[in-house]
Amino acid sequence: xxxxxxxxxxxRLTTSAMIASLAAEGQATRPAPFGxxxxxxxxxxxxIVGMTxxxxxxxxxxxxxxxxxxRFYEMGMAEQLLMGAAAGMAREGMVPFATTYAVxxxxxxxxxxxxxxxxxxxxxxxxxxxxxxxxGYGPSHQATDDLAIFRAMPNLTxxxxxxxxxxxxxxPQIADHRGPVYMRLLRGNVPAVxxxxxxxxxLGKAKMIRDGRDVLIIxxxxxxxxxxxxAKLLQKDTVDVGVLHVPTIKPLDEETIRKEAARSGRxxxxxxxxxxxxxxxxxxxxxxMRANVRPPAFRQIGLPDAFLDAGALPTLHDRYGxxxxxxxxxxxxxx
Numbered sequence: 001x002x003x004x005x006x007x008x009x010x011x012r013l014t015t016s017a018m019i020a021s022l023a024a025e026g027q028a029t030r031p032a033p034f035g036x037x038x039x040x041x042x043x044x045x046x047x048i049v050g051m052t053x054x055x056x057x058x059x060x061x062x063x064x065x066x067x068x069x070x071r072f073y074e075m076g077m078a079e080q081l082l083m084g085a086a087a088g089m090a091r092e093g094m095v096p097f098a099t100t101y102a103v104x105x106x107x108x109x110x111x112x113x114x115x116x117x118x119x120x121x122x123x124x125x126x127x128x129x130x131x132x133x134x135x136g137y138g139p140s141h142q143a144t145d146d147l148a149i150f151r152a153m154p155n156l157t158x159x160x161x162x163x164x165x166x167x168x169x170x171x172p173q174i175a176d177h178r179g180p181v182y183m184r185l186l187r188g189n190v191p192a193v194x195x196x197x198x199x200x201x202x203l204g205k206a207k208m209i210r211d212g213r214d215v216l217i218i219x220x221x222x223x224x225x226x227x228x229x230x231a232k233l234l235q236k237d238t239v240d241v242g243v244l245h246v247p248t249i250k251p252l253d254e255e256t257i258r259k260e261a262a263r264s265g266r267x268x269x270x271x272x273x274x275x276x277x278x279x280x281x282x283x284x285x286x287x288x289m290r291a292n293v294r295p296p297a298f299r300q301i302g303l304p305d306a307f308l309d310a311g312a313l314p315t316l317h318d319r320y321g322x323x324x325x326x327x328x329x330x331x332x333x334x335x
Contacts (some may be wrong), residue, residue, distance in 0.1 A: 021189055022134065022222060022313075024229065024324075029189040030164040034127060035063025037171040038097055042068050048175065049089055051075060052099045053082040059099035059129045060187050079109035083116060083124070090122040095175055102128035102143030102184060106150060113180075114153055121155045121179045131160070131184035131221065132273030133303055133320060138310035143184075144303050148278025150182050151250055158249040159183040159203070160221035160273075164190040166247055169201035177203060184221055193225050199245075206253035208260065212242030215331060216266045216295075218257060220246045220280050222322075223271040223301070229324035234331060241331070242266070249280060254287045262293045267334065271301040273322060299334055301327055 023029050042048040042064065050056075050064040051073045065072035075082040079100050086096040105113070105128045117124045128146070135141045150158055157177060161167045167190065174181040197209050209224065210231060217227040224245040231241035244260050246253065261268050261284075268288075270281040281300040288298070303320050317323040321330060 022186065022225070023189065023191040028192045028195075030168075030192050031189050032060035032063050032187070033164040033167040033190050034171065034185055034187065035060035037168045039064045039067040041172050041175060042071065045095070045175065047093060047095045049073065049094050049096045050099070051082060051086055051089070051096050053077055053079050053104065055100055055129070058101075058187065059127065059185060061097075061099045061127075064097075079104045080112045083109045083112040083126075086124045086126075087112075087116040087120070087122050090117070090124050095123050095125065097125045097127055097175075099127045099129070099185070101141065102131045102146045103141055104128075105182070106143060106146040110149065113156075117180050118153050118155045123178060124180050125174050126180070126182045127185050128182065129185045129187045131186075133308060133316055133322065134186065134222065134273070134313070136311050136313050136316060139307040142308055144275045144308060145278070146182075146184070147249055147272075147274045147280065151278065151283070155179055156250065157181045157203070159247055160249055161186065161201070161247055162221060162224040162245060163193040165192060165194045165199065166201050170203070170247070173201065173203045186222065191225060193228060194245075201247060204248045204251055204253060206244055206246040206248075206256040208256075209243045209245050210241075212240040212266070214239050214266060214335070215241045215269060216244060216260055216263075217241060217269045217271050218244045218246060218261070218280070218284055219271040220249060220273075222273040226322060226324045226327055227271050230327040230331065233324060233328040237332065239332065239335065246280060249283070252283055252287065254291075257284055257287050258291045258293055261288055261295055262291075266295060267297040267299065268295040269299045269301060269331065269334075271322075271327065274302055275305055276300050276302040277305045297334065301330070
């Protein structure tokens with residue numbers, strides 16, 4: 001092919017497109033809610049320490065490091081060492097918050113978390129950025145299986161916050177909780193969604209954010225934000241959608257899930273920023289099956305059982321069905 005007839009080169013994805021903000025256009029955000037909440041908590045609790053594996057800036061722990069440098073530990077790029085050192089800190093009476101990416105915590109450091117931390121039920125708080133499809137950098141960075149990996153680990157509490165408010169309120173509660181915690185983290189400028197719903201985080205509790213007669217979406221993490229957006233879109237088509245937010249994956253608030261799913265006539269949809277294998281969807285299905293609760297229909301919205309593509313986040317969220325627009329379109333087709 002001569003130069004005159006060559007196809008135009010595809011534009012290269014920019015870094016900003018691959019790590020785009022999760023906020024909708026014009027949506028309110030708050031910067032680094034985890035870092036600020038932890039630094040504030042450390043002002044009154046001298047047992048809090050911050051630890052990371054060369055990712056302080058990318059898990060918002062740099063905020064804590066700046067305000068409490070004497071209690072900040074940089075362990076280098078070795079998640080196994082990070083978890084082992086955090087276990088040692090906990091044995092000495094400290095409450096270490098250990099931050100890294102979710103893929104590295106769940107895949108590289110699993111055995112150290114299991115044997116050094118969970119088996120002894122040590123007071124380590126693992127806070128992991130880039131959960132699910134919150135980065136466009138492909139399978140090496142996309143933690144689409146971390147909930148499945150960690151749900152099977154005994155003694156481990158699992159938290160998946162929705163927004164800035166959820167994170168800010170979760171930090172002191174997981175610090176107070178006795179035992180290991182794994183918390184998924186939204187970092188940087190995090191949307192502030194739940195403020196308008198008079199919401200309060202309670203560890204271990206699911207909360208009805210909005211009620212609806214036609215559909216119940218049971219969601220966690222980022223997908224509660226998307227579910228609320230989809231509910232507003234569907235309202236224009238007179239589809240009334242309720243949203244039950246489940247920020248604690250383990251222990252699961254089975255009582256609230258059973259009660260809300262048992263209300264007659266509503267399709268039940270579980271939405272999660274995670275593979276449809278082994279996450280909240282299958283956990284909820286198990287709860288309903290054991291309780292003999294049979295909604296008119298049960299559906300899952302989540303990521304496929306596959307290694308996902310790299311690319312721009314908005315494109316990927318549409319492609320894999322976790323954007324508000326695609327969610328609402330799928331729900332209408334199911335109805």
